[in-house]
Amino acid sequence: MRLYTYFRSSAAYRVRIALNLKALPYEAVPVHLLRDGGEQLGAAFRAVNPGALLPALEDGDTTVTQSLAIMEYLEERHPLVPLLPADAAGRARVRGLAMDIACDTHPLGNLRVLKYLVHTLKLDEEAKLEWLRHWMGLGLATVEEHLARDVATGRFCHGDTPSMADCCLVPQVFNARRFGLDLESYPNIARVDANCAALPAFQAAHPSAQPDAE
Amino acid sequence: MRLYTYFRSSAAYRVRIALNLKALPYEAVPVHLLRDGGEQLGAAFRAVNPGALLPALEDGDTTVTQSLAIMEYLEERHPLVPLLPADAAGRARVRGLAMDIACDTHPLGNLRVLKYLVHTLKLDEEAKLEWLRHWMGLGLATVEEHLARDVATGRFCHGDTPSMADCCLVPQVFNARRFGLDLESYPNIARVDANCAALPAFQAAHPSAQPDAE
Numbered sequence: 001m002r003l004y005t006y007f008r009s010s011a012a013y014r015v016r017i018a019l020n021l022k023a024l025p026y027e028a029v030p031v032h033l034l035r036d037g038g039e040q041l042g043a044a045f046r047a048v049n050p051g052a053l054l055p056a057l058e059d060g061d062t063t064v065t066q067s068l069a070i071m072e073y074l075e076e077r078h079p080l081v082p083l084l085p086a087d088a089a090g091r092a093r094v095r096g097l098a099m100d101i102a103c104d105t106h107p108l109g110n111l112r113v114l115k116y117l118v119h120t121l122k123l124d125e126e127a128k129l130e131w132l133r134h135w136m137g138l139g140l141a142t143v144e145e146h147l148a149r150d151v152a153t154g155r156f157c158h159g160d161t162p163s164m165a166d167c168c169l170v171p172q173v174f175n176a177r178r179f180g181l182d183l184e185s186y187p188n189i190a191r192v193d194a195n196c197a198a199l200p201a202f203q204a205a206h207p208s209a210q211p212d213a214e
Numbered sequence: 215m216r217l218y219t220y221f222r223s224s225a226a227y228r229v230r231i232a233l234n235l236k237a238l239p240y241e242a243v244p245v246h247l248l249r250d251g252g253e254q255l256g257a258a259f260r261a262v263n264p265g266a267l268l269p270a271l272e273d274g275d276t277t278v279t280q281s282l283a284i285m286e287y288l289e290e291r292h293p294l295v296p297l298l299p300a301d302a303a304g305r306a307r308v309r310g311l312a313m314d315i316a317c318d319t320h321p322l323g324n325l326r327v328l329k330y331l332v333h334t335l336k337l338d339e340e341a342k343l344e345w346l347r348h349w350m351g352l353g354l355a356t357v358e359e360h361l362a363r364d365v366a367t368g369r370f371c372h373g374d375t376p377s378m379a380d381c382c383l384v385p386q387v388f389n390a391r392r393f394g395l396d397l398e399s400y401p402n403i404a405r406v407d408a409n410c411a412a413l414p415a416f417q418a419a420h421p422s423a424q425p426d427a428e
Binding site: 064072095096100103107110127142 | 278279280290303314318322324335337355360363
């Protein structure tokens with residue numbers, strides 16, 4: 001399998017964790033989001049993903065885009081280390097948490113959105129950071145409340161093994177730290193994040209451990 | 215089942231289509247997004263979904279949030295009218311298309327984001343509409359390119375039966391029309407949308423057909 005990735009792409013980071021948890025080997029194909037105005041916007045990568053967004057996974061003749069769709073695909077093709085629980089209610093909870101990040105939090109702080117804020121809306125650095133922290137804070141508060149109120153929360157977002165929810169949460173926490181969001185208000189998230197950070201699968205997926213890291 | 219919904223909520227509209235396609239009866243619980251500063255922000259609805267976003271589905275003791283997680287839950291509990299194809303590659307394609315809308319398009323035009331643009335960033339009406347059309351246009355162009363290039367596209371986004379991708383696309387097209395986006399550049403989307411509009415399941419889910427429509 002080939003994964004189109006960039007060391008700091010939050011969505012690619014999710015899939016790297018999933019691949020590592022399932023112990024699936026893959027070839028990393030770096031796509032530099034900043035070089036030459038963004039390699040993801042060039043014809044070569046648009047031929048892979050017309051959405052011009054990372055990640056994309058190639059598996060033989062099959063190309064899959066969207067990080068959550070890739071994780072579901074891996075789950076179906078390689079079920080052995082499951083990233084979803086067995087019961088429908090549990091699966092729905094994990095997917096809901098993953099989507100609280102992947103649909104309602106991360107897309108608002110994506111690189112192309114920040115570019116629009118700065119270049120089209122002419123926001124200054126402080127207003128841009130305020131935007132980022134606002135939406136990240138809302139997203140993390142939602143996940144924190146889900147984790148705090150539900151007995152299904154364990155060492156990880158759902159029980160005591162990592163799931164797709166943790167694959168999404170950890171890269172979002174990485175971003176939150178990077179942009180100076182205070183994590184003290186999210187004790188359950190901080191605890192889960194620390195438990196994930198102790199696992200080799202998460203460590204090997206970390207941006208700083210990637211071949212294209214700067 | 216009880217569905218927390220608002221007639222014009224794009225994400226609730228997706229789930230209404232899915233429920234109708236599967237012929238599953240449900241009780242609609244209206245949550246008015248504009249009344250009293252937004253009923254979704256009140257304590258009553260936050261007890262259901264701490265994310266304060268529609269939709270949410272209650273099925274006995276199980277509460278599911280996030281429209282795509284709800285559709286996956288319905289698919290697992292009520293597989294009889296499938297909204298995903300049988301093969302892993304096809305399922306990945308449908309999920310990828312659904313997420314092109316649900317992750318990368320719709321969240322940028324959500325009500326709470328528009329409020330931030332107007333109240334915090336002080337954008338005027340024209341700049342707000344420009345923002346909306348920009349992200350909607352990018353999202354629809356991505357889906358259009360996927361539909362145009364892939365032989366798996368049929369009368370609907372994937373083959374000749376409706377899938378989760380159509381459940382997401384139709385409400386996004388409704389929004390695009392509402393905000394004055396020209397759809398001429400998206401012939402495949404327009405064709406699929408017209409085929410969906412001919413089906414009673416889509417008609418009954420339309421905002422104008424809801425009990426809380428204004």
